Amino acid sequence: MDNQTLIQYFHWYYNEEEKLWVKAKNEAETLAGIGITAIWFPPAYKANSGAASVGYDPYDLYDLGEFDQKNSIETRYGSKAAYQEAIRVLQDKGIAVIADVVFNHKAGGDELEKMMVRTVNPENREEFTSEAYEIEAWTKFNFPGRKGQYSAFIWNKDCFSGIDWAEDRKETGIYSIQNEYGEGWEEVPSTELGNYDYLMYNDVEFRNPEVRADLKCWGEWYVNTCGMRGFRLDAVKHISTDFLTDWLDHMKNAFPEGFFVVAENWNIESLEQLQQYLELTEGRMQLFDSLLHRNFHLAAEERENYDLTKIFEDTLVQTHPLLTVTFVDNHDSQPLQALESYVELWFRPMAYALILLREQGIPCVFYPDLYGATYTDEDKEGEEQEVSLPVLSGLVEMIKIRKGLAYGLQRDYLDFPNCIGWTREGIADQVGSGLAVLLSNGAEGFKAIEMGVQHAGRVMVDAIGGRTEEVSVNDEGWAEFFCNAESLSVWVFKQK
Incomplete structure (x- = not known):
């Protein structure tokens, strides 16, 4: 089975000429080709601010861009028919659609x-x-x-x-x-x-049994109408856990094939609280690792003063790797948003390597890193600012490498404050699989690390970081790898 890779297919300021549902449908084949296996869509129902809304001020959960309400028929992202068609095309290409569910308000x-x-x-x-x-x-x-x-x-x-x-x-x-x-x-x-x-x-008010009953009916209607295969649950720390587990159990009984479920419980201070939530919900859902995002943000800010050996310290992916979705940024942390904590551009490729090319966690790519974004909004002082987020160099290649090569035993070398690395040994079922990753937040880095004796004599090249030398695995299965200053290298086996 291929590695799973999610994409958050929107950002707070999505403003492209092409409506989002249409764009996603048109991009389905490309996304599947690079290795995307699931797509998280924004809230699809009519919101209080109509076609201007990102979707987190929900008005009518049953209006998917079909009725003339709140001064619009379509939502910001398009019509109900376009939404259904996007889901159909994406899932025909093997990309599961994850619907955003906003129950809190x-x-x-x-x-x-x-x-x-x-x-x-x-x-x-x-x-x-x-x-x-x-x-x-x-x-x-x-x-x-x-x-x-x-x-x-x-x-x-x-x-x-x-x-x-x-x-x-x-x-x-x-x-x-x-x-x-x-x-x-x-x-x-x-x-x-x-x-x-x-x-x-x-x-x-989730203590009202009529509310709970209607939301269960809505859940069944939503899946029967659109056929999504997963849910992203918004703001769960503000919602009765008793209700959410009841709703998920109801949906599992109604649709025995089940759903991929990931919840947003934004917390950048307490690992214990996230762990308690996972225990409380008994594995019914995964959580986004906001603590790992915090570490990425700090690492980017502190540059060579950050101890890279601690990058996974106090994170969910370290303690509950099977129940964790990792990410670099999202619509809440992007520039000019309320929880702004955007990971600086120089460190973003390294952050992506840390979620895409390791065994632990399911990574979620952020839309602007794949497509870029330009927008304006007021900052905290009320001043108008223009933001331009570039397409992230090397990201597509890393997603492809995750799909094809990031398999097998992982050996970690998180042993030097300014230069860390790891290897994946590869598996027989994936021809050419196996890799080595090295990254440095300071000077040029190098490290001798083990690939596995079965690879003795094989030659490896850097697919991402710009190193031009070739590296040979020695008879004991080891090799010395290099990376440029404040950069990363991803070493893969040279094709014959």
């Missing part, structure tokens, strides 16, 4: 309702700062453009545990809705800010 209610609320301290949501009082808020969702097609369920104030806007008072705040399911927040994995159930917009 809804936005853009259609009607006002009166309800009893209490305000909470934003820094400690467990602390109430008022007695109960009445406000009016946009909590009724009746989806007038869809008119009950696919689902007649109407969302109202009983479907939400919190909101951030009182329409009658024209006031923002964090309001805990006082309903029959409890005056306080749901139990969620994150204890940041006391209880991090409330994130934004209208916070969904």
